Amino acid sequence: MLTPLSQADSQRLIALFKEVGYTETNLRSYLGSAELPSSQLRNQARLLDHTREATPLNALLRWFWLHIPQAEAASAPLFENWLLPLLVQCGLLRRDGDNLAPLAMLLPYDSFLVASDHPVAIERQESEMVLWPNPTSKFLSRFAVRRPSRATLDLGTGSGILSLGAARHSELVVATDLNPRAVAFTKFNASLNGVNCIEALVGDCFAPVAGRRFDLILSNPPFFITPETGYMFCENSMELDQLCRRLVKEAPAHLEEGGYMQMLCEWAQIEGQPWEDRIAEWLEGTGCDAWVMKGLTQNPTEYAQHRIRETAQDSSHDAELYQGYMSYYRKRGVQAIHDGLIVMRRRSAPNWVRIEEVPKTPTGDLGELVLSTFAAMDLVRAMENDEELLHARPRLSPHVRLEQICDQVDGHWHAQSLTLRLTSGFPFHMNIQPLVADFLATCDGSLTAEDAIHGFAALAQAPIETVRRECLAMLRKLIERGFILANPA
Numbered sequence: 001m002l003t004p005l006s007q008a009d010s011q012r013l014i015a016l017f018k019e020v021g022y023t024e025t026n027l028r029s030y031l032g033s034a035e036l037p038s039s040q041l042r043n044q045a046r047l048l049d050h051t052r053e054a055t056p057l058n059a060l061l062r063w064f065w066l067h068i069p070q071a072e073a074a075s076a077p078l079f080e081n082w083l084l085p086l087l088v089q090c091g092l093l094r095r096d097g098d099n100l101a102p103l104a105m106l107l108p109y110d111s112f113l114v115a116s117d118h119p120v121a122i123e124r125q126e127s128e129m130v131l132w133p134n135p136t137s138k139f140l141s142r143f144a145v146r147r148p149s150r151a152t153l154d155l156g157t158g159s160g161i162l163s164l165g166a167a168r169h170s171e172l173v174v175a176t177d178l179n180p181r182a183v184a185f186t187k188f189n190a191s192l193n194g195v196n197c198i199e200a201l202v203g204d205c206f207a208p209v210a211g212r213r214f215d216l217i218l219s220n221p222p223f224f225i226t227p228e229t230g231y232m233f234c235e236n237s238m239e240l241d242q243l244c245r246r247l248v249k250e251a252p253a254h255l256e257e258g259g260y261m262q263m264l265c266e267w268a269q270i271e272g273q274p275w276e277d278r279i280a281e282w283l284e285g286t287g288c289d290a291w292v293m294k295g296l297t298q299n300p301t302e303y304a305q306h307r308i309r310e311t312a313q314d315s316s317h318d319a320e321l322y323q324g325y326m327s328y329y330r331k332r333g334v335q336a337i338h339d340g341l342i343v344m345r346r347r348s349a350p351n352w353v354r355i356e357e358v359p360k361t362p363t364g365d366l367g368e369l370v371l372s373t374f375a376a377m378d379l380v381r382a383m384e385n386d387e388e389l390l391h392a393r394p395r396l397s398p399h400v401r402l403e404q405i406c407d408q409v410d411g412h413w414h415a416q417s418l419t420l421r422l423t424s425g426f427p428f429h430m431n432i433q434p435l436v437a438d439f440l441a442t443c444d445g446s447l448t449a450e451d452a453i454h455g456f457a458a459l460a461q462a463p464i465e466t467v468r469r470e471c472l473a474m475l476r477k478l479i480e481r482g483f484i485l486a487n488p489a
């Protein structure tokens with residue numbers, strides 16, 4: 001187990017790692033790509049050769065990236081004499097005869113240095129392995145709502161990476177995990193990075209925070225839908241996706257009014273059910289507004305193969321494992337497995353739920369996109385009454401572009417399609433008719449929706465009642481997606 005560092009020790013350790021170039025940017029260029037050693041990638045030989053010279057950076061990489069012991073006598077002259085005793089004292093290194101052997105991996109990420117277990121722990125089938133910052137943690141942290149928070153909960157904290165990020169805008173972060181090793185890593189990482197506002201607790205789901213409420217809850221739970229329960233970091237003992245359902249059902253009791261819960265999850269689609277239905281039931285009666293962004297969908301056969309490749313290193317049992325997975329899915333009528341992000345916001349009012357498949361995730365931080373989408377959904381609900389929307393002054397977002405595709409016909413360009421595209425946030429698009437494009441061009445915030453619709457009806461020479469009904473439905477859809485910004489009357 002790691003022992004948290006004093007402030008003075010963490011400062012000199014972090015300074016030394018920076019000084020020798022053990023940083024995210026430098027490692028990416030120094031190693032060619034910042035990939036971890038992996039038997040699947042077969043990159044160990046390249047990484048060993050790359051770090052063959054006796055330099056401080058190579059010594060640290062061999063311990064904390066490649067996870068190999070090194071002779072103490074050869075390593076000691078590379079560093080000032082305080083470093084190796086400190087690394088042994090805090091538990092990052094262990095004396096093993098003449099060697100110093102690593103007990104953790106150190107990953108520079110988002111200006112933090114993060115200790116976790118090394119991927120070799122999967123090869124050794126260590127069930128309590130603590131996961132390193134990985135694409136799922138990075139994905140969730142990009143969506144995190146970064147408003148000032150009085151108290152944030154990071155449920156299933158692992159290395160504590162989401163807690164470190166949340167500490168930037170939270171007075172207090174409570175990091176919880178069923179795995180006591182994860183809690184120890186989180187305490188260590190908080191000390192290593194000089195973050196003092198993280199309280200780390202061991203326990204199942206919300207049990208460690210009974211009776212407490214938060215402005216923000218983040219969770220990247222062990223959501224794999226498999227018959228296996230070998231690894232705590234990704235598998236769980238509940239049926240199919242029921243752990244995620246339980247977290248959705250229990251979260252509202254721990255949210256302040258207006259507080260957000262953001263959780264990555266996977267859910268099963270059962271034969272005969274549309275994909276939205278199962279997750280819609282999770283959200284029923286929660287007292288929260290919710291936005292579900294569905295990402296990848298896999299059929300059970302590809303999902304099983306993919307998960308077996310990730311968790312079982314020894315391929316000799318693949319056939320047996322695969323049969324086990326498939327009979328588990330067949331018995332339960334699983335037709336597909338979806339992944340996605342659920343965002344809930346507690347609000348004591350009639351709630352809305354939006355469940356959709358989203359296009360490719362944009363780059364950068366997306367917390368503002370979450371907030372603006374919730375605001376747009378609220379606005380549409382506030383203008384449910386047609387009169388209110390008719391008095392609003394719709395304005396096309398500055399991030400909307402209109403694209404025309406033309407074909408050459410008889411020596412002329414002939415317009416085939418018009419597509420409205422969003423160039424910021426999710427790249428939603430919508431095919432529209434030329435007259436609708438003309439109508440939207442008039443939506444610049446100066447006219448009320450009522451006046452713009454009257455202009456459109458005159459142009460289209462169509463009955464005003466029909467045009468009004470269709471335009472209002474379209475405006476609501478465009479506001480929800482961020483194409484139109486509407487100023488209420």
Ligand SMILES: C[S@@+](CC[C@H](N)C(=O)[O-])C[C@H]1O[C@@H](n2cnc3c(N)ncnc32)[C@H](O)[C@@H]1O
Pocket residue numbers: 130131132133134136137138155156157158159160161162176177178179182203204205220221222223232233234236
């Ligand atoms: C996918 S890892 C996420 C780690 C980290 N939050 C991240 O994003 O990198 C899931 C974490 O949930 C923890 N966990 C598993 N079952 C749990 C439970 N019932 N209650 C709380 N935590 C749990 C695991 O030990 C693991 O650390």
